[in-house]
Amino acid sequence: MTSVKLKLKDSDVQKLKEIAHSFNNEAGELINVLHKSQEHFGYLPAEVQEVVAEELNIPVAKVYGVVTFYSFFTMLPRGRYPISICTGTACYVRGAEKVLDEFKRILKVPVGETTADGKFSITCLRCVGACGLAPVVMVGDKTYGRVTTDGVKDILKEYENEE
Amino acid sequence: MELIKLTIDNRTVEVEKGTTIFLAAKQLDITIPTLCYMNLKDLNIEHKPGGCRICVVEVEGRRNLAPACATECSEGMVVKTHSVRVLNARRTVLELIISDHPFDCLVCAKSGMCDLQDMAIKLGVRDIPFKGEKSTYKPDFSPAIIRDMDKCIMCRRCETMCNDFQTVGVLSGIHRGFEAVVAPAFERDLDHSECTYCGQCVAVCPTAALTEVDHTLQLINDLSDPAKTVVVQTAPAVRAALGEEFGMEPGTLVTGKMVAALRQLGFNFVFDTDFAADLTIMEEGTELLDRLTRHLNGDKEVKMPILTSCCPGWVSFFEYHYPDLLDVPSTARSPQQMFGAIAKTYFAEKQQLNRKEMIVVSIMPCVAKKYECTREEFATDGNPDVDYSISTRELAKLIKSANIDFKALPDEDFDKPMGESTGAAVIFGTTGGVIEAATRTAYELHTGEELEKVDFEALRGFEGIRSATVNFKGVDINIGIAHGLGNARKLLDDVRAGKSDYHAIEIMACPGGCIGGGGQPLHHGDTSILKARSKAIYAEDEGKTLRKSHLNPDIIKLYDEYLGKPGSELAHKLLHTHYFDKKTRQISVD
Numbered sequence: 001m002t003s004v005k006l007k008l009k010d011s012d013v014q015k016l017k018e019i020a021h022s023f024n025n026e027a028g029e030l031i032n033v034l035h036k037s038q039e040h041f042g043y044l045p046a047e048v049q050e051v052v053a054e055e056l057n058i059p060v061a062k063v064y065g066v067v068t069f070y071s072f073f074t075m076l077p078r079g080r081y082p083i084s085i086c087t088g089t090a091c092y093v094r095g096a097e098k099v100l101d102e103f104k105r106i107l108k109v110p111v112g113e114t115t116a117d118g119k120f121s122i123t124c125l126r127c128v129g130a131c132g133l134a135p136v137v138m139v140g141d142k143t144y145g146r147v148t149t150d151g152v153k154d155i156l157k158e159y160e161n162e163e
Numbered sequence: 164m165e166l167i168k169l170t171i172d173n174r175t176v177e178v179e180k181g182t183t184i185f186l187a188a189k190q191l192d193i194t195i196p197t198l199c200y201m202n203l204k205d206l207n208i209e210h211k212p213g214g215c216r217i218c219v220v221e222v223e224g225r226r227n228l229a230p231a232c233a234t235e236c237s238e239g240m241v242v243k244t245h246s247v248r249v250l251n252a253r254r255t256v257l258e259l260i261i262s263d264h265p266f267d268c269l270v271c272a273k274s275g276m277c278d279l280q281d282m283a284i285k286l287g288v289r290d291i292p293f294k295g296e297k298s299t300y301k302p303d304f305s306p307a308i309i310r311d312m313d314k315c316i317m318c319r320r321c322e323t324m325c326n327d328f329q330t331v332g333v334l335s336g337i338h339r340g341f342e343a344v345v346a347p348a349f350e351r352d353l354d355h356s357e358c359t360y361c362g363q364c365v366a367v368c369p370t371a372a373l374t375e376v377d378h379t380l381q382l383i384n385d386l387s388d389p390a391k392t393v394v395v396q397t398a399p400a401v402r403a404a405l406g407e408e409f410g411m412e413p414g415t416l417v418t419g420k421m422v423a424a425l426r427q428l429g430f431n432f433v434f435d436t437d438f439a440a441d442l443t444i445m446e447e448g449t450e451l452l453d454r455l456t457r458h459l460n461g462d463k464e465v466k467m468p469i470l471t472s473c474c475p476g477w478v479s480f481f482e483y484h485y486p487d488l489l490d491v492p493s494t495a496r497s498p499q500q501m502f503g504a505i506a507k508t509y510f511a512e513k514q515q516l517n518r519k520e521m522i523v524v525s526i527m528p529c530v531a532k533k534y535e536c537t538r539e540e541f542a543t544d545g546n547p548d549v550d551y552s553i554s555t556r557e558l559a560k561l562i563k564s565a566n567i568d569f570k571a572l573p574d575e576d577f578d579k580p581m582g583e584s585t586g587a588a589v590i591f592g593t594t595g596g597v598i599e600a601a602t603r604t605a606y607e608l609h610t611g612e613e614l615e616k617v618d619f620e621a622l623r624g625f626e627g628i629r630s631a632t633v634n635f636k637g638v639d640i641n642i643g644i645a646h647g648l649g650n651a652r653k654l655l656d657d658v659r660a661g662k663s664d665y666h667a668i669e670i671m672a673c674p675g676g677c678i679g680g681g682g683q684p685l686h687h688g689d690t691s692i693l694k695a696r697s698k699a700i701y702a703e704d705e706g707k708t709l710r711k712s713h714l715n716p717d718i719i720k721l722y723d724e725y726l727g728k729p730g731s732e733l734a735h736k737l738l739h740t741h742y743f744d745k746k747t748r749q750i751s752v753d
């Protein structure tokens with residue numbers, strides 16, 4: 001997994017410390033701490049993981065192990081409109097892969113990456129709990145159900161005039 | 164204690180509640196094959212991730228086969244360890260593991276010592292019916308260890324050693340499923356991690372996924388170059404283990420045969436690291452006495468306790484994890500490096516050699532020493548004091564490839580002057596030995612009296628952390644000993660918190676000290692071998708006429724002719740060092 005190099009601002013480090021502190025700096029809360037950190041930063045670059053490791057007093061290798069184990073976590077910055085495609089069983093059976101391929105084709109980026117203009121990124125999720133609507137796609141907080149390959153264009157159109 | 168009765172292969176056995184099927188079968192002398200499982204009894208490490216499923220057995224009444232290493236016995240259980248179903252399942256499991264493994268056994272560094280290869284032979288694998296994708300990773304070449312993750316079978320033993328035993332925490336399982344592998348954070352190279360190169364992961368890796376950097380080819384080239392004078396030094400722990408590679412009983416001392424073999428291999432001078440260990444005691448002992456006297460006289464500036472510094476794995480550990488305590492350890496270099504510095508100055512002058520014409524090689528039980536040779540501060544004008552270090556295992560391979568009949572060799576003696584040593588130097592090879600050697604000398608120098616008994620049994624043993632108080636004629640000296648970095652961490656945390664009562668602490672990175680080093684013959688989980696080696700070391704000490712470092716005549720001569728006295732300016736230049744804060748260096752490198 002590649003990572004983006006950046007220097008954390010003092011305020012970022014402070015924020016991470018607060019997050020860790022809200023979980024009593026307990027090693028057992030690693031997943032929750034990472035969850036909150038990703039919510040705040042949008043992604044988990046190496047530097048963030050180093051601070052988390054330091055705060056919870058665990059090896060950074062362990063943190064990285066957890067980050068790479070769960071597909072929910074990402075080390076790459078997400079686009080302003082992060083597209084998540086559910087590839088859980090129900091969605092998969094009903095064509096999620098074709099939908100995913102269509103997003104990749106149109107946006108010309110692989111899973112886990114962001115378009116050059118920083119607008120869209122593509123990730124895959126496991127079952128998001130809306131199997132009745134399979135296949136499910138989320139753009140930011142907005143959920144789209146029963147998405148077809150033809151529907152992909154229409155979804156992207158909605159964001160055409162956004163920055 | 165509740166007892167449970169069960170039947171294994173039609174024999175009854177009674178075991179304590181909580182015992183696994185694997186250990187119950189062991190009581191009946193049935194060894195169920197295992198691959199990921201590792202039980203290092205004397206170190207209190209039982210690693211049973213239950214991942215490989217090689218150990219499956221049939222349990223009556225259960226639909227699925229059960230992994231023997233991770234399944235507890237229950238009352239009345241009926242177990243079959245070698246039914247047709249079990250044997251077929253085991254072979255299938257192994258075939259699946261091998262299907263994602265390179266087929267280059269013939270040229271593999273681990274060939275002949277590989278647990279996976281042994282298992283394939285044992286289970287009679289003849290073909291791999293599963294042809295699938297194979298994982299490929301970029302190999303990682305550090306100064307001491309090579310990681311070739313194409314050969315990793317995800318047993319995760321290395322993780323247990325690095326995280327639980329050493330508490331270094333460099334290695335972690337990452338990703339999942341087919342992509343799962345063990346790696347340092349962000350898949351950086353080991354060289355960009357906090358790795359201490361202790362080699363304990365190498366010592367337990369069943370395959371060639373983790374191996375030491377091999378210097379034997381370079382050595383063969385140097386030995387056949389007439390323009391070079393090749394000098395060798397052998398660490399104390401090597402002589403207590405080398406014989407194992409030639410089928411000798413663990414604990415057989417092979418000092419004389421080892422010297423003979425080295426001579427036959429063509430070394431110009433066969434010397435002993437033990438000579439330098441005596442020298443270490445002179446320097447470290449003097450430093451200890453100096454600090455102690457100042458401390459006892461109420462000097463608040465002086466740092467206590469003094470920590471030994473002869474283990475490069477341990478040195479890296481505190482450079483990464485305790486940069487705030489860099490002025491606490493002794494500044495004395497390791498015996499390997501003292502030897503190199505003296506060989507390329509004092510001895511070179513005697514022989515009228517330029518250091519560039521010399522190759523100084525060390526034979527070490529250690530992987531970290533390979534890295535230590537490359538530290539910049541141990542070189543003059545880019546020419547290293549010790550050119551490279553080869554492990555006990557590499558030496559054995561070299562002797563075999565040179566067609567030397569090791570067991571039939573006559574005993575020979577080390578060359579002079581750097582081959583002379585005392586019993587105090589020999590015990591450097593086992594946990595507690597360095598501090599015992601230092602105590603023998605410090606006691607006599609401090610009190611001016613001769614010791615009635617040189618053996619300090621209280622300092623010996625195998626417990627991870629030990630302590631003892633030695634009375635220096637009215638002054639109680641508190642001594643601490645730790646082997647394994649996890650144990651060291653506990654003592655260090657106390658020092659950091661200002662809660663430590665010790666005057667001196669010995670720390671060795673490896674289990675049992677250097678006898679359990681990462682470069683030793685593989686113990687394959689049998690830690691009683693380490694104890695046998697330790698015994699051999701104490702036997703060699705006992706057999707020596709001289710057992711105190713300050714009585715070594717060639718050390719006395721070295722000071723007379725060259726160094727002046729311990730702690731002199733020249734001694735400082737050649738035999739002492741300083742440490743670096745590696746924590747800040749390490750963070751955020753790419």
Ligand code: SF4
Binds near residue numbers: 364
């Ligand atoms: S590197 Fe070796 S010890 Fe570590 S998991 Fe892989 S095979 Fe096991």
Ligand code: SF4
Binds near residue numbers: 324334357358359
């Ligand atoms: S050499 Fe020691 S510190 Fe380095 S990865 Fe292996 S066990 Fe960990």
Ligand code: SF4
Binds near residue numbers: 360361476528673676
């Ligand atoms: S204990 Fe000995 S073998 Fe182990 S790292 Fe230290 S010096 Fe090397």
Ligand code: FES
Binds near residue numbers: 090127130131136
């Ligand atoms: S599988 Fe996609 S929502 Fe459940």
Ligand code: FES
Binds near residue numbers: 200
């Ligand atoms: S040895 Fe039991 S599961 Fe690997």
